[in-house]
Amino acid sequence: MQVRNASRDELVGVLTAAHAVWGRGRALEDFVAFHLALADSPWGRQHSRYLVRADDTDRPVSALRIDSLVGRLDDRPVRIAELGALFTIPEARGRGHANALLGRALEEARRAGHELAMLVASMPQSLYERAGFDSLPASETACRTAMPAPWPKEPAWLSSGDDPLARIAGLRRGGEDDLAAIAAIHAEETAQQRLRIDRDPVAWEFVLMKSGMPRGRGHDEDRFWVIERGGRVRAYVLLQAEPPTLCWREHGASRDARVLLAELFWCALSLARRRRLDRIEGWHVPEILTLGPLYPASQRSRKTDRVMLRSLDPALVTPVFANEEECRLWELDAL
Incomplete structure (x- = not known):
């Protein structure tokens, strides 16, 4: 052999x-x-x-x-x-x-x-x-995209079906020009881990290629979202639809902008509902979702x-x- x-x-x-x-x-x-x-x-x-x-x-x-x-x-x-x-x-x-x-x-x-x-x-x-x-x-976390009754913390614009691009300040689809910004955010996000994997710019290109991230802006895949405030990207999320699930692949936010992760979750929930996906799942979703709780979610050991x-x-x-x-x-x- x-x-x-x-x-x-x-x-x-x-x-x-x-x-x-x-x-x-x-x-x-x-x-x-x-x-x-x-x-x-x-x-x-x-x-x-x-x-x-x-x-x-x-x-x-x-x-x-x-x-x-x-x-x-x-x-x-x-x-x-x-x-x-x-x-x-x-x-x-x-x-x-x-x-x-x-x-x-x-x-x-x-x-x-x-x-x-x-x-x-x-x-x-x-x-x-x-x-x-x-x-x-x-661990892994999951939530249903539809509730038996309206959830009180859900924004009114989401319940009425409005476009998150019109309702969340600074929200836009991400693109290759944002790579340096999200790389810096991710490095800050992982800095306190005892064990971590580091990504240089070429490694970032590879992991985004693996994830199937669309190249350029305005792509209808809706996989890559950022929130820009004060002229720079402060938070990002990478999503992937695998019906009946919207997979939450990765997120990050500057240390002084963690609240923006809630806005990205509402964006993801809006996207999942428009695509009639039943749930959102991820290995790691923002703590703001589960600790609030911002929205009902279950967390368990994988x-x-x-x-x-x-x-x-x-x-x-x-x-x-x-x-x-x-x-x-x-x-x-x-x-």
Whole structure:
């Protein structure tokens, strides 16, 4: 059995086979083209690759992606190998291919100088636990977009169906020109985490490409919103519609403008209602929503999409975190 970097043809074959599992409703051609574009992007060429495990006939039967990230742990710089898209073709499952490929990927990541390995477990976690991974604190929040009776804190304009662009001062659709501003806000948002992933401008381009953020302004996808006050962007949110759900992917606000996150939630709720989506869900939504409560929402520990971490450095013990605020993996970093 051989483990190697995937060739272009092998990558196309792996993506074609994985489409049924990872396609998320995309047409096969679009799914393959999207992931090839990620691999060909400036960040992807330098920091991302696919490994395949071939059987005795040299046919790839299992694959995964390794992204090389930079971050900080307890204020020291660390390199983090993020593993994702682990897949074994159906006829080869149950023969240890995924386990062997995972072990090889971890060893290669260690040799390349990564101190930590991280992944998001959407499949049974026992495979990763056997490989030395521990789950990190991770939650999710959800709310219904329609209530049995009017919610008293809901703005009148929202109840009457008005356009949020006409009602929220400084609200507009975001675009590429806003990248530097939201990068600065995100850096401030994560600065107090014991463990965090840092994004330079090229990494930002990559994560926004992964999220499918529309390029330019005025796009009808309505995924990227900012609030501008005093001539600069003070808050942002990235959304994604996956019917019947509007996914709250990421948000941020300047420290002295946290109240604007409430306005962005009302914008998202208006968008969800116009599209007749049943609920809004996210790994992390603004605290102002749940602590107020601004609007009825339920928060719970995540049972799927669990963030898992292990040390690759014998001198570094895998840290224990008291809560999610110390080690939050933002959803854009995990897509």
